[in-house]
Amino acid sequence: MNDAIIPIAICGILFIGLPWLIFHYVTQWKKNSSLTIEDENLLDELHALARRLEDRMSTIERIVAADSPSFRPTLRGSREEDFELSRTEQREIQTSRPRRRDH
DSSP states (O other), rough: HHHHHHHHHHHHHHIIHHHHEEEEEOOOOOOHHOOHHHHHHHHHHHHHHHHHHHHHHHHHHHHHHHHHHTOOOOOTTTTTGGOOHHHHHHHHHHHSSSSOOOO
């Protein structure tokens, strides 16, 4: 009788307890994976702050560029439409990049 209790307990743990534990935590992760209203508000505030800081940086770059003609503002990937390059500048950038050779 005592020898039969251990295999039954192991089968119960494997086929009932373990799947219940896994499904319980999967539903908890799914429930907590969405953003709360506070999180969305914080993201909106951070986005607005990032925009203001980017505008300030572009203002500083314009001021420095006016004082120093050799200064060239850096191109940012997020707002490339703010910096339109002429065709000669684009060719200059393309030719100045080192080319990779695959041997």
